[in-house]
Each structure stands twice: as structure tokens, then as C-alpha cells.
Amino acid sequence: MAVFCVNAACPAQLVRRVEYFVSRAAMDIEGFGIKNARLFVDKGFIKDIADVYYLNRDKLLALEGFKEKKVDNLFKGIEASKAQPLERVLTALGIRFVGREVSRLLLTHFDSLEAIAAADVETLEAIDGVGPRIAVSVYDWFRRPEHQAILAKLKDAGLNFVAARPSPIEKAQPLSGLTFVITGTLPGVTRSEAKAAIEAAGGKVTGSVTGKTSYLLIGENPGGSKFTKAQKLGTPQIDWLALQGMMRG
DNA sequence: ATCTGTAGCCGGATAAAGTG
């Protein structure tokens, strides 16, 4: 059994909470990981987990190693996370003993955060799979004023507080799941145009050849290193013309 | 005994900086 610091503003705990909030298991915010969590808490940008949604763009840009593109991606990831289902939001709150599975379990009995917040210990404990420890932990969490303030901020930010409907099926895209690396000059298009086209078709473009690269897109005067690496790995090659054919389906 | 949560390690992807 671990010892817990009771101080709600304890910096070490705060970092831990933010790390968890942002992690793949919880809100899964792209471009936001452990390092950023520590940094932002350190700089005082984040004082509770809800502050993740109230970051200031200009302050971020003033930081070492943060420029337009990186900050853009970060904000895009944060925006996208607002659409995460309630199950993840509940997980992300960091209530002790409540991880992904227990969150799912709770949501089979309640259809909103408010409903869980309003439940008493007996009601919670009556759920199969929830023992006294979980029940008390959940109950206590929602009673704390500082937590209620966090919930209000999160709700203002636009997070899901009600159980989500199943999401509509995305239409099949010809290049989905494929990763491309571009080398050389492409006939008729710039690199960024080619990249945009590939992404529009559901594919990805990366900068270096690895085992996960699906195709090396060859242009004129290809560079040496990507080419040799692709050969070593046996990565298939393709030219712009053939790729355009693929994108049409 | 089973299942959930936590911690650490490793490979891959991305961005910034540097070179011809």
C-alpha cells in the first residue's frame, strides 16, 4: 500500500495526474506526453488537470523547442480529445481504483457523470465487480470541492459528460493504414501537395524509412540514404503515377 | 486464481537544425 500526499496542490501529484490524464489509456492527446506534462506544470501553466484545455498559445510559443508546427499539432490533439467518449473522461479523472475497465463497468449502470457523482456508496457497491474500496473511493472523489471545480472547468471546455452514441462508420479510404516516404522530386507536384493528396486518401507520410514504411515513393534524383535503407528492409517502391492510380481506387 | 492498474523499456515518428 502506497502513501499518499493529502495536499491537493502537491506538485508531484499534479504532474502525475496530468501525465495520466493525457496518456493513451485516458484522454489520449496526441502531441502531449509525459515531458510536456512536467514542463507545463513546472512553468505554472497547469494548476489542475482541467488547465490542459486552457493553455495559452503565446506562452507555449515562447518556450524552447516549441514553434508553430509543434504548437499547432498540440492544440489539434487537445481539440480532438474533447470528442473522447465519457468512458475515457471518467478514466482520465484519476479516481483511485477507477481505470479503464472499472469506468466501462460504471457506465453500464450510469449514463452520465452527474449520475455517478450523485450516487451514494450503497448504490455503487451494489454493482457487480465494485467492492467497498472502489465505492468509497468514487464517492469521496466527487464530494471534494476542488474536484467539483475541475469538473465544471472540463464541462465548460466541452468534454463529453454523457455516454456517447456509437460513432458513424468512416468511409473506406484507399490508402488507409499505409505509410509513405517521399524521396526525390515528384513530377508536376511539390512535396507538400503530394503529402496532402496522400493524407486525403487516408495514408500517412513520414520522413524516414523504417520497417513500418509501406512504400517508398520515388521521384527524380532520389536521395541515397532512404533508397538504400528501403532496399535493405525490402520496402516496396512506387512512383507518383502508380500511386495516383492507387488513390483512385 | 483472475483481472486491473502501474512502471519501465524499446522501436518508430516527428520536428528542428544543418549541409550540399
Place this chain on the structure above:
DNA sequence: CACTTTATCCGGCTACAGAT
């Protein structure tokens, strides 16, 4: 201007501990 290099961070995997 396109490409390579370098550094950093994300995300998957594995192993371990605690709870039911």
C-alpha cells in the same frame, strides 16, 4: 530547395503488484 542528421517524444509491449 530538397535531403540528411540529431534529438525528443509518443505509443506498444512486457513484467509486476495489488485487489477482487
